[in-house]
Amino acid sequence: MTATTPKYDTLFKNVRVVRPHHDDAAPLDIAVTNGKFAAVAPNIEPPLATHVVDGGGLLAFPGLVDAHMHVGIYNPLDQDAGPESRAAAMGGVTASLNYMRTGRYYLNEGGPYATFFPKVLKASEGRFHVDYGYHLAPISRGHIGEMEMLVRELGVASFKIFMFYGSHGLHGRSASQNDFLMIGEDERYDIAHFEFIMREIARIGESDPRLRDAVSLSLHCELGEILTAYTKLVENEGKLTGLAAYSASRPPHSEGLAIFLASYLADETRCMNINLLHLSSKKAIEAALTMQRVFPHVSFKREVTVGHLLLDTESPAGCLAKVNPPIRPRADVERLWEAVLARDVDWIVSDHACCAHEHKVDSKKPDNVFLAKSGFGGTEYLLSGVYSEGRKRGMGLGHIAELLCLNPARRYGVATKGEIKVGLDADLVLFDPEKSFVVRAAESASEQGYTPFEGVPLTGQVVSTYLRGERVYHRGALEGAPRGRYLRRV
Numbered sequence: 001m002t003a004t005t006p007k008y009d010t011l012f013k014n015v016r017v018v019r020p021h022h023d024d025a026a027p028l029d030i031a032v033t034n035g036k037f038a039a040v041a042p043n044i045e046p047p048l049a050t051h052v053v054d055g056g057g058l059l060a061f062p063g064l065v066d067a068h069m070h071v072g073i074y075n076p077l078d079q080d081a082g083p084e085s086r087a088a089a090m091g092g093v094t095a096s097l098n099y100m101r102t103g104r105y106y107l108n109e110g111g112p113y114a115t116f117f118p119k120v121l122k123a124s125e126g127r128f129h130v131d132y133g134y135h136l137a138p139i140s141r142g143h144i145g146e147m148e149m150l151v152r153e154l155g156v157a158s159f160k161i162f163m164f165y166g167s168h169g170l171h172g173r174s175a176s177q178n179d180f181l182m183i184g185e186d187e188r189y190d191i192a193h194f195e196f197i198m199r200e201i202a203r204i205g206e207s208d209p210r211l212r213d214a215v216s217l218s219l220h221c222e223l224g225e226i227l228t229a230y231t232k233l234v235e236n237e238g239k240l241t242g243l244a245a246y247s248a249s250r251p252p253h254s255e256g257l258a259i260f261l262a263s264y265l266a267d268e269t270r271c272m273n274i275n276l277l278h279l280s281s282k283k284a285i286e287a288a289l290t291m292q293r294v295f296p297h298v299s300f301k302r303e304v305t306v307g308h309l310l311l312d313t314e315s316p317a318g319c320l321a322k323v324n325p326p327i328r329p330r331a332d333v334e335r336l337w338e339a340v341l342a343r344d345v346d347w348i349v350s351d352h353a354c355c356a357h358e359h360k361v362d363s364k365k366p367d368n369v370f371l372a373k374s375g376f377g378g379t380e381y382l383l384s385g386v387y388s389e390g391r392k393r394g395m396g397l398g399h400i401a402e403l404l405c406l407n408p409a410r411r412y413g414v415a416t417k418g419e420i421k422v423g424l425d426a427d428l429v430l431f432d433p434e435k436s437f438v439v440r441a442a443e444s445a446s447e448q449g450y451t452p453f454e455g456v457p458l459t460g461q462v463v464s465t466y467l468r469g470e471r472v473y474h475r476g477a478l479e480g481a482p483r484g485r486y487l488r489r490v
Helices: 077-090 114-125 141-154 177-181 191-207 224-237 242-249 252-269 282-294 306-309 330-341 379-392 396-410
Strands: 008-018 025-033 035-042 049-054 057-062 064-069 092-102 129-138 160-161 216-220 275-277 299-305 345-347 427-436 456-466 470-474
Touching: 008 035, 008 396, 008 427, 025 057, 025 330, 035 379, 057 064, 057 160, 057 396, 064 077, 064 345, 064 379, 064 396, 077 114, 077 306, 077 379, 077 456, 077 470, 092 299, 092 379, 092 456, 114 129, 114 191, 141 191, 160 191, 191 216, 191 252, 191 456, 216 252, 224 252, 252 275, 252 282, 252 345, 282 330, 299 306, 299 330, 306 379, 345 379, 379 396, 379 456
Parallel strands: 008 049, 008 057, 064 092, 092 129, 129 160, 160 216, 216 275, 275 299, 299 345
Antiparallel strands: 008 025, 025 035, 057 427, 427 456, 456 470
């Protein structure tokens, strides 16, 4: 081989590499071959690569792992996957992990996962612009018996419990939970059901050492009985409106109590890998930290969302920012940031759920938060939002890469992603830390058509996103056909 014979497909020069556990950005070159990082070193000679990219001094982040998304919840999955994964690529996301369940919304089907999940995979194939995986929720009794099959045969490494679904609906009160969940009248989605899910995860892990640390359980921690009672109180009093009313109707102590229950059950059942999702309040954070002290042998991970870090109940977005758990008052937002900076939070996500305006608010009473649908998009602002606000607060670059890339990748079994390292997928984000912009929904690739972040000024913007060495997004435009692959995580 001569000195001028290319050994790399692509070489990135003049970039500053952001690495987990390093708060500097090192001036290194990045070489890519066959979709993998092949070399990360200073002064790699340009003739060694077929194609050379001048990074212009930009930061080079690993591709983001947005570990909490909902694709296909309000629109058919095969229609939603394309535009919402384009929004993900716009935000530097290269791995989209989506929550999926049987019941109303999503595919609007019940029945076994052996039938349901292949339909999900078929609807997804060839439509995602980034790599994708699924967390699954065992809703019916029969699903518990399918969990080992889902792990071993279909590569599902994570499951979810919606703790409030037993007596409360997705958007508020619900007259018939069994109809909403599409389960038999003799079934109950309750604490006993949660216990049996945990016992099955523990059994799977104990049956195979390879799976002991690989399979985890995520929980949406709110108690439905409290939500129903407080919703009635808030509505009857009529003193609060909008986001303040919704926050009061789903009070923070409901989160705290649910965390206590889930943690005790985890210890009781020996279910050792627990993910506490989208903690939204001071009480939720403090409950989670208390349970970590009480049960130090349980591997708890704590998640917050970019929405809960950027918005509060005074947001002009109003009902457009309705989400579960709710957007909270400013004091809770500040407590979340304290936890992030203290490394008491393990990862930050978008909880992206595209809900078009005609679905989001009631046409006759658009200001009635209790009639609005829950959830909104935001994956396209994940990196910019965390960078912009985090850097103001002294957050290191490596810490951002841990929260948005490495930590969720490792917990959820996305072994080929999470950092810029030889042998891993060449997922790369070129990021301009000096570029300031104002969020405008009209500039988003999502089909939501609005955003609760409208008008929010941010500093730091994604310039280009590379998936396995190929550019999929550049300066406002998506490039190429969908090439995302399903991520088998076990």
